[in-house]
Amino acid sequence: MIQLRIAGGSVYDPANDTDGDVRDICIEDGRIVASLPDAAPRLDARGMVVMPGGVDIHCHVASGSVNVARRLLPEDHGRHPATAPSLDDPAEVPRSGAAGTVPTTFTTGYRYAGLGYTTVFDAAVAPIMARTAHSQLDDTPIVDGGFFALLGNDDYLLRLIDTGDRERSREYAAWVLGAAGAYAIKIVNPAGVELWKRGTKERTDLDTTLGSSRVTPRVILEVLVDSANALKLPHAAHIHCNNLGLPGNSATTLATMAALDGRRAHFTHLQFHSYGKSPDGRWRSAAREIIEYLNAHENISGDVGQVMFGSATTITADAPVEYLLHKSSGRKWANVDIELETGCGVVPHEYRDRNAVAALQWAIGLELFLLSGDPWRLVLSTDHPNGGSFMSYPELIRLLMDRAYRDEQIGRVEQKLLAGSAVADGLEREYSLSEIAIITRAGPARLLGLQNKGHLGVGADADVTVYAPHDNRATMFSTPRYVVKRGVLVVEEGQLRRAPTGRRLHVRPPFEQSVTRDIERYFDRYATVRYANYPVAGLHDPPVPVGAR
Numbered sequence: 001m002i003q004l005r006i007a008g009g010s011v012y013d014p015a016n017d018t019d020g021d022v023r024d025i026c027i028e029d030g031r032i033v034a035s036l037p038d039a040a041p042r043l044d045a046r047g048m049v050v051m052p053g054g055v056d057i058h059c060h061v062a063s064g065s066v067n068v069a070r071r072l073l074p075e076d077h078g079r080h081p082a083t084a085p086s087l088d089d090p091a092e093v094p095r096s097g098a099a100g101t102v103p104t105t106f107t108t109g110y111r112y113a114g115l116g117y118t119t120v121f122d123a124a125v126a127p128i129m130a131r132t133a134h135s136q137l138d139d140t141p142i143v144d145g146g147f148f149a150l151l152g153n154d155d156y157l158l159r160l161i162d163t164g165d166r167e168r169s170r171e172y173a174a175w176v177l178g179a180a181g182a183y184a185i186k187i188v189n190p191a192g193v194e195l196w197k198r199g200t201k202e203r204t205d206l207d208t209t210l211g212s213s214r215v216t217p218r219v220i221l222e223v224l225v226d227s228a229n230a231l232k233l234p235h236a237a238h239i240h241c242n243n244l245g246l247p248g249n250s251a252t253t254l255a256t257m258a259a260l261d262g263r264r265a266h267f268t269h270l271q272f273h274s275y276g277k278s279p280d281g282r283w284r285s286a287a288r289e290i291i292e293y294l295n296a297h298e299n300i301s302g303d304v305g306q307v308m309f310g311s312a313t314t315i316t317a318d319a320p321v322e323y324l325l326h327k328s329s330g331r332k333w334a335n336v337d338i339e340l341e342t343g344c345g346v347v348p349h350e351y352r353d354r355n356a357v358a359a360l361q362w363a364i365g366l367e368l369f370l371l372s373g374d375p376w377r378l379v380l381s382t383d384h385p386n387g388g389s390f391m392s393y394p395e396l397i398r399l400l401m402d403r404a405y406r407d408e409q410i411g412r413v414e415q416k417l418l419a420g421s422a423v424a425d426g427l428e429r430e431y432s433l434s435e436i437a438i439i440t441r442a443g444p445a446r447l448l449g450l451q452n453k454g455h456l457g458v459g460a461d462a463d464v465t466v467y468a469p470h471d472n473r474a475t476m477f478s479t480p481r482y483v484v485k486r487g488v489l490v491v492e493e494g495q496l497r498r499a500p501t502g503r504r505l506h507v508r509p510p511f512e513q514s515v516t517r518d519i520e521r522y523f524d525r526y527a528t529v530r531y532a533n534y535p536v537a538g539l540h541d542p543p544v545p546v547g548a549r
């Protein structure tokens, strides 16, 4: 039985109303317990900041598309070799790899843990690619992980929606989640990806029809959002709206939020969906409209998708966006159509502070954070590696916590499109340590319905990060002194020392068995995979219960 007392640190555990109180955290057998005998092993955390392990609600680390990106960027690997860590346990084989914007699997696990993150979700996996996603997660050590299944342009689902049978659509969604070993429903540019594949170049509005008047983004959203809620999935439907990255898309975003009419839903990387358009056609910030709507509607939550300056790689199921980015930037790209389930595009990208659009995107992300009325419902993401690497989270935290530093950075960026934005007008807000703990662990865990994550109450998973305070918050958050994963000390004195296997987070909602007869017929007629071979098998961890919320 492994015991550990993290003694005397200032504990930031907002889910349990603990805001910097000095107290001990007791760990036994991988969980937080109320107390331990005095003789239990002790970690001296006096003068340090103690938080739950970080939870990443939206990143791209383990999908077929991520592997396409790895293949597209061999030069990235050459520039950023990652040496193997020196681990204490000879049974754990340390692995070298490559870092850069799309790190290899082992390096991904080591680096997340090295930042104090212990749970990560890949936000976009085509169900037919579930096997590669699971094998990549198997090779991503330390962190617990899972993924969201792409359903917003799924051919079989679109056929069901065309029949008007919403119940059967819900049962299909339940079947897919279990078959893929996925955690949540993901919707990317509903209908828009499929329309682009068929040759359409226009914007997709909520009532744009796809083949039949019965199939529109609005109906797809209603069906899948209702499915997630009726199935009582731990996480709401995770929505990437139509028209990502286009000036004026804030109108689409607001219309989508309104269309859900009180339903529980999560809107991802809102920064990429908060662009206004001036009368002269120029880009402008619409962050204020978006965040005011979110603040006023408790049924919806979001993550930011902050852009950070430097190299990024855009990886998305929103293939038409990647086509436009490739055309405008001239960079190389990959486009993969994944057996009519979804799309996939990859384009490397550079966000430069002297580029007007990049500066606007950066400012919009900050505005969303700084105008947010509820940190529990607007959490941190860079949409890694789309807006920037997860390795830039500490720098982002510094921007949120340190106004003087932020104002200095705002002064450096291209100002051309910033007129009228709240950031340019000056925002005083500085996030507190407690608010940082909410947007990086307690909030995402709550939005994901992970009852044992993101907090340090009795019974929680013993995922704990201990930071040495530093005036430079980027320094503080980039090198935690200690990280504990399920009771195991993985980072000691800032060095990665152990790399245990993480757990898989997935759901297996019940569904009406009779729906599988038609799914099987569909596979026989159209798929390259036999129905019986489609579901993944051999997941070691039990599913996360549905119906708890």
Ligand SMILES: [Zn+2]
Pocket: 058, 059, 060, 123, 124, 269, 383, 386
């Ligand atoms: Zn994403």
